[in-house]
Amino acid sequence: MVQFFPNTSKIFQVAAFKLFYSSLPIVAIRLIVGLILFLLFILAASSGSNKILSLSYSFLVTLLILEVFYRFKISREKPEKDLSRISSGDNIADFLTLEAAQTLLKVPDLTNTNQIFLKLIGDPSINFVLTRSDISTEDINKILAGPAEKIPIEALFSESIAYSKKESQEYIDQFDILLALFKLNKGLANLEFQKELKENDLLNIVFWARRVYSDTIPFWEKPADQLGPGIFDTLATGWTLETEKYTRDLTRELTKGGLRSALVGRESTIDRIQKTLSRSGRKNVVLIGEPGIGKTTIILGLASKSQTGNLVAPLNYKRFLQLDLTALLAEAQTGELERRLRDLITEVKHSGNVILFIPNIELISGSKESRELDITGFFLQTLRDPDVAIIGTSTRDNWRRYVETKSGFAELFDVAEIKPPTSNEAIRILEDAAASIEPKHHVVITYKAINQTVELSERYVIDRALPGKAIDLLEEAATSVALNKKYFVESLDIQALITEETKIPVGTPTGTESEKLLNLEQELHKRIIDQEEAIKAVSESIRRARTITRTTNRPIGVFLFLGPTGVGKTETAKALAATYFGSENRMIRFDMNEFQDINSVTRLIGSPPGSSEYEAGGQLTEAVRKDPFTLVLLDEIEKAHRKVLELFLNIFDEGRIADASGRQISFTNTLIVATSNAGAEYIREAVGINEDISALKTNLLEKLQREGIFSPEFLNRFDSIVVYKPLTLDQVQQVTQLLLMDLAARIKKQDISLVVTPKAVKWLSNKGYNPTYGARPLRRLIADSVEDALAKKLLSKEVVRGSTVTIDIDSTDNLVFT
Structure with a gap:
């Protein structure tokens, strides 16, 4: 049985204090007091009054400590319990986030869904959900102007708990309450139907909002093993000066924000790679999957998790270096390539903190794209070394064609098959990708555009896999929208792009x-x-x-x-x-x-x-x-x-x-x-x-x-x-007329008109009809009897632009052209 007692809940007490402390009058008082103390401190310092100076300084420091405590402790308060431990008889108020508790404290009547909705839309994150759902201010006003809909508070929280658990959330937040309202409020449920949204669509949009508005954890709240490598760990690693000439430092680029990784639904793949890279024996794995499936994204996700200490201990704070084959081969004379490879492998081994990433590993294994370059022999001993970890990527076709044929090299890798994400996972990956696409093109991408991108790319973009092909399509649509001076990327923009590229009409037929x-x-x-x-x-x-x-x-x-x-x-x-x-x-x-x-x-x-x-x-x-x-x-x-x-x-x-x-x-x-x-x-x-x-x-x-x-x-x-039934003679005459109409249309482009009398049509039909071959002889007959004659008349200038040619039958039963 769900129970709701906000007065006995610590999180609601904190929420009440935050509402009070952030109210306009109190904020004004805080500013005035702070300003007075600061001025008093300045005056005391200039007048030389030590007593007033000390007093004002003490009050100023106390106020500053209170502000810091409020901003970084009280404002980040979390519930004491999470939903994994909820049981019958618990106070549901203890499981709400601070933001959700604040919102509910503003509602006069918690059984009135209209009032709850009104307070929710004051939250920017809720407005994000509504905007991406194509719900306008006018739509919202209609809901709020409608009759008040009341529900038991237990029903609201039961649905909120269900939605929170469905998305594996620890606590009930404002998004869960919004989802519950869409289910329980008839006006919102009708609006959801009008906007052609399903429950799963709303869950995806809420997932998007949570990613955009997720809080960054302050460093003092992180576990010690996630605070970065220790000083001695850094000093213990070896130099990689030569290696850095021929590799790209993915870890450094992630730190500077030059790369972005979005891992959605890849937990089992990450776990498998971690097990391979952290074992005591050889540590080599190759990711096999079609272009666009996300192999490189998985590597970047690993590098990002390693950088923040979120992998298993042996893999945390490793440097991920991507082999740059172009740099490695540049101006490499006889013997120089061997020296470079030897130095690179030696440094990687001695560094102790490098994971080497070789994209398209077939390029070092004799593929045609690399002009049959084969340097796999240089890596054989290294791949057996337990102190070196190497990750490669390839497609199934290239792995089978160029790498598996070298069994001594291929057998040193564990193979991880990368499967395409589901449509739902692809939608969520695109929501993450939208964060980098939108600012680049100065556009806003709607959820329906993302949904349509996944659906249409899966159906019409055949040569690549999800999610890559969908991301490329969304980026192309954003570019097109920006060039056309529009602001929103909508589903119609995706449909238009697919139609333009495939010449196949998509979307709902109109007009x-x-x-x-x-x-x-x-x-x-x-x-x-x-x-x-x-x-x-x-x-x-x-x-x-x-x-x-x-x-x-x-x-x-x-x-x-x-x-x-x-x-x-x-x-x-x-x-x-x-x-x-x-x-x-x-x-x-x-x-x-x-x-x-x-x-x-x-x-x-x-x-x-x-x-x-x-x-x-x-x-x-x-x-x-x-x-x-x-x-x-x-x-x-x-x-x-x-x-x-x-x-x-x-x-x-x-x-x-x-x-x-x-x-x-x-x-x-x-x-x-x-x-x-x-x-x-x-x-x-x-x-x-x-x-x-x-x-x-x-x-x-x-x-x-x-x-x-x-x-x-x-x-x-x-x-x-x-x-198909055999054609009658009458039907053959109709076929003859169609063929002659086609001929007339063709020579009309040369400004010449063609008129064929009924007698001529009948003559051609009779000559071209064959019970066994149907209308097939007709085309040859028209080509021989009509088109050849017209061609001669055009060459002899008997027929010129502006002429009208009439085809008829003369008294000797032959075609005549006049």
């Missing part, structure tokens, strides 16, 4: 885009004749992708188009690429007829390490890695080898696949269209007898499975399987 999505079928029908089922399926997929948040990594849509040649399967894919990705060029096309043997798998995902084709990578994986926002067209997929089809099962289902080097390639932002002519004759026959389309589709799929063309598990991976 003309909403209208276009609603009428997508009509847009696609401008290029595709008939084929209603196909148009409907792809349109619905795009609408879902643009409006509903996806919870899986599957591709945007995976379609199988079945039908005879020349009925519009490939044209639908092109129209889809143009509609969703902005251009037909955003399409990667594979003729699966070229992947009929079992070795085709390596052509798609790459050859294994060690083979001559390894560096080239896979045709599929490299294409998608370079352009992850694309449509992948798999033409005539029924002709691919069974192992190739199995390869695509995982892509269709999980949205990713590992290439030959082990790198994960994401297909999450792709549309995948597979086409097949399998069963074309059956489709023609079924359409010929007017078989219902749904029955046709069912019978066709059963036939394809019976004949072993496609397996059930393969067909089940598609979002939609669409059957």
Whole structure:
């Protein structure tokens, strides 16, 4: 049972005194008394009155001691108990921070949530939370002007305790009370909904505020082992004059504020590194992770914790020196590099307080980026030495390719795999990063901008890992906002930046885009004749992708188009690429007829390490890695080898696949269209007898499975399987008109008009129609019969700018151009 007795709580007594002592009248009296005593002291000193001088001096010193005691002791008073020891029957007042106690003492009625909220917003840290939540002064005034909402005081503190424990806080502070109000006050809960905030969002914003407004612990309150290295510890370390020429002192830069480290959610990694670096044997560890995952940040965090005495004892007050390979190699003549390395290693060993950091350790192990420089042999003996500690970093691919091949070198390191932070951890890392981004660009970053940065970078920035890619995106957005003379970085700024870089619209569709999505079928029908089922399926997929948040990594849509040649399967894919990705060029096309043997798998995902084709990578994986926002067209997929089809099962289902080097390639932002002519004759026959389309589709799929063309598990991976019907002669005439309209639009750019009579359209349709090949011969016919003739007339100057060319049929049933 929660009990609240502020009158018997020491922290509330201190809070009451602080409120009294910092009140305006008392502050005025303190200033006046101090000024009088100071003037009296000056006058006494000038008049030579020793008695008055001594008396005024005594009072002045006493006042100064009181002020110091108030500022550095009373104002920093902490609760005597923490929440880890709370039990039924305890006085909840004993668990509140001084600031929270002060706020509650100002509230006339603690059951009135409006009054509590009014007093809370006088705190700058609470205003920080509201501002970053996009809650304006007008929003606050509406809440305060609304009807008073009363709750039992026990309910307020029960929720406050829950929020404090959720964030592993020792005491209940003003933020916990604010969070409780957002849950208990209907007006604030409604405001939270209007601002599209969830409970977790508020927790993240409060985390941000706590980091910004965290108190610095005075040195006299720190434990002795956190006061810095002793004099003898400093004297016992060796000189590193030669080493400093070829390294960067991270510890010194952290001390001067030139570097910033933010460790969020890396506790297990830090613990593992500490165990390796503090053991009695060899002390070497390499951090393996993708670019941007935070390997260097972890090193900086270690250096910062070591500097403040917050690591295990053997690692405290160590100097973290980063090897500068450029300086090490600069002007190094024959034998000079060996001397430099020998001196550096000797000094590091004898210093006793240096941890050497080698970033991108593959650069000293024969990688192409370092022109195959291999100096690992110089480190072998050093790495076995228990007096030397070395930390390296690398990516999984580079470690496997350049370091693991040198087993004698690689086995001397413990490997720590660095996993990407969760989305929530990434948000909190970005909140820390905002502290350095905001002053640099003179902007204010809203929480929604941070949230959107993590969400969109995770989805659209494929080549790097969180949190690095999100930090880079946020920095870029801040730069853009500053250049546009704006002050707030908002979620719309992040969306605009992603859209600009990927050419894919993100965010909620509005205006003309909403209208276009609603009428997508009509847009696609401008290029595709008939084929209603196909148009409907792809349109619905795009609408879902643009409006509903996806919870899986599957591709945007995976379609199988079945039908005879020349009925519009490939044209639908092109129209889809143009509609969703902005251009037909955003399409990667594979003729699966070229992947009929079992070795085709390596052509798609790459050859294994060690083979001559390894560096080239896979045709599929490299294409998608370079352009992850694309449509992948798999033409005539029924002709691919069974192992190739199995390869695509995982892509269709999980949205990713590992290439030959082990790198994960994401297909999450792709549309995948597979086409097949399998069963074309059956489709023609079924359409010929007017078989219902749904029955046709069912019978066709059963036939394809019976004949072993496609397996059930393969067909089940598609979002939609669409059957394309053969084109009738009337539909071919409509296709002819579309192709001629495209030609007319092209020559209109040369200021030439093209008119085609209905007779000419019909003539071309009849000549270009083929029951077996559909409309496919039409393009060649128009190129040969129309475009070639126009080209000759342009060259002979029969057709010039401003001309109108009419195409018709003469009495001999031939095309004529007038």
